[in-house]
Each structure stands twice: as C-alpha cells, then as structure tokens.
Amino acid sequence: MVAPPDNDVLWARSLHHTLGGTPALSGVSLGVREGEILAVTGPRGSGKTTLLRALSGQLVADRGEVWFNSGPVHTLSLVQRERLRRDRFGWIDPEPGLVPELTAWENTALPLLLRGLSHRKAKAAATEWLDRLDIGGSARKRPHDLTQSERQRIATARALVTTPSVLFADEPTATLHRADGAQVLRTLTAAARSHRITVLLATHDTEVAGLADRAVTLVDGRRVGTASPTGSEGRAACSLSV
Numbered sequence: 001m002v003a004p005p006d007n008d009v010l011w012a013r014s015l016h017h018t019l020g021g022t023p024a025l026s027g028v029s030l031g032v033r034e035g036e037i038l039a040v041t042g043p044r045g046s047g048k049t050t051l052l053r054a055l056s057g058q059l060v061a062d063r064g065e066v067w068f069n070s071g072p073v074h075t076l077s078l079v080q081r082e083r084l085r086r087d088r089f090g091w092i093d094p095e096p097g098l099v100p101e102l103t104a105w106e107n108t109a110l111p112l113l114l115r116g117l118s119h120r121k122a123k124a125a126a127t128e129w130l131d132r133l134d135i136g137g138s139a140r141k142r143p144h145d146l147t148q149s150e151r152q153r154i155a156t157a158r159a160l161v162t163t164p165s166v167l168f169a170d171e172p173t174a175t176l177h178r179a180d181g182a183q184v185l186r187t188l189t190a191a192a193r194s195h196r197i198t199v200l201l202a203t204h205d206t207e208v209a210g211l212a213d214r215a216v217t218l219v220d221g222r223r224v225g226t227a228s229p230t231g232s233e234g235r236a237a238c239s240l241s242v
C-alpha cells in the first residue's frame, strides 16, 4: 500500500463495489483536502451514496483503498470503523431521523450524551449549534411541532455538534422546498467553513453543488470530470459569520 498525499484528509484509490449485481462503483479515485467542501454530483443511481458510505467506513468496497488522515480505513475491523465514524465523522441523511419523544436540543445533544458528556455541557453545545443554524428559538419543541426544514436543521446540528473532522451529507435537502433547502445548505456550509469541517455533499442538484468549492461527478459509478465552483455563493458563504 502506498500512503496518500499528506494534505488530503480523505483519499480513495480505485474503488470498485457491486450491489445486488449492479456495479455501484467502478474504479473511483478521489482526494479531499482538509476544510474543503466537495460536492459529489450525478444522476440518481450513479453511486453517490455508495461512495460516501465507502469513504466513511460504513462499507468496505470490494476492491480499492480508503485513507483518512494518512491511515488506512479499508483494513480496519468493523469495531474500529464504527469508532472512527462515531469519533471523527458526522452524517446527514435526506430524512432527519429524529427521536420523536425528545426535544430539538435533546436530539441535537444525543451524540454528546452518548459519549458521556455531562448534561449541562451537552445542552450548552447543542444550544450553540441550534443558534448557529438559526433554529435556537425552537430548542424546546419536539419534532412533530416543527416543519420539515426545521427538522433537517436539527439533524444538521446533531451531525455538527461533535465538531467532526468530516461531515458526510447525503442529499440533505432532497425532501425540502428549493428555498428552504438553499437556506439550510447556506447555514450548513457557512458553519462548516468557520469550523474548518470538511464536507462531502452528495447531490443530483447542480445548484446545490454550486455552494461547494469543487464538484466531482459520477455517472454509472465512474468519475467523469472535476468542476470548479459554478457561482459566487460558495465564496459568499465564507463571509457569513456563523
């Protein structure tokens, strides 16, 4: 095994993976720099989710390598990969997946409480992140009293509350109206930038990809090119003080 470049926080070489007989990844290589917001674009079924799952250690690709901070991920045991995900990575799904019985701040604080942080410290951190994501006023509400967009902000706060090294966001605005989705993404990217959190953002929406520093595109499990930022929003988000 040859170690990846030092300045890449995540690095993958020649990932191949088959799901139910379908080649979901066919030789994808990729480097992600620290603090970078990288969009992974492509049509439905192009392999975006599978790539994020492989990079985050949720699955080990049939072939190929994944490295995080110059350490191999693909050779770790299941328990080691779970620990890596818990300690260093955050994940956002298209659906918020909140615990209905818990309030917004309790949902947000959950990862910290599970790590054994005191109730007081976990609440303080959760409240801070809810404020950063413009949802502080709803901290005491339960998910069924909130809109889908508000629920997705809480899921975002929950993913960021541990200040992960890398945040994996898999179509995080797929279930939101366009304007709501754009607002959630602006706050997400601004918060990530101000905390130097690396973000991998899977999306089939080219406008969403415009908020990233760089985009890679998958078609049928293969990379088909790299694009620079398409608009000025990525840079504008830098200047938001979150």
Ligand SMILES: Nc1ncnc2c1ncn2[C@@H]1O[C@H](COP(=O)(O)OP(=O)(O)OP(=O)(O)O)[C@@H](O)[C@H]1O
Binding pocket: 019, 020, 021, 022, 023, 024, 042, 043, 044, 045, 046, 047, 048, 049, 050, 051, 204
């Ligand atoms: N559990 C599964 N069993 C069988 N095939 C699967 C499974 N999950 C995904 N696939 C197939 O693998 C390929 C890649 O899927 P993947 O979900 O990674 O793509 P995607 O770009 O994230 O798509 P989407 O935007 O729909 O989430 C697709 O052809 C898909 O049908």
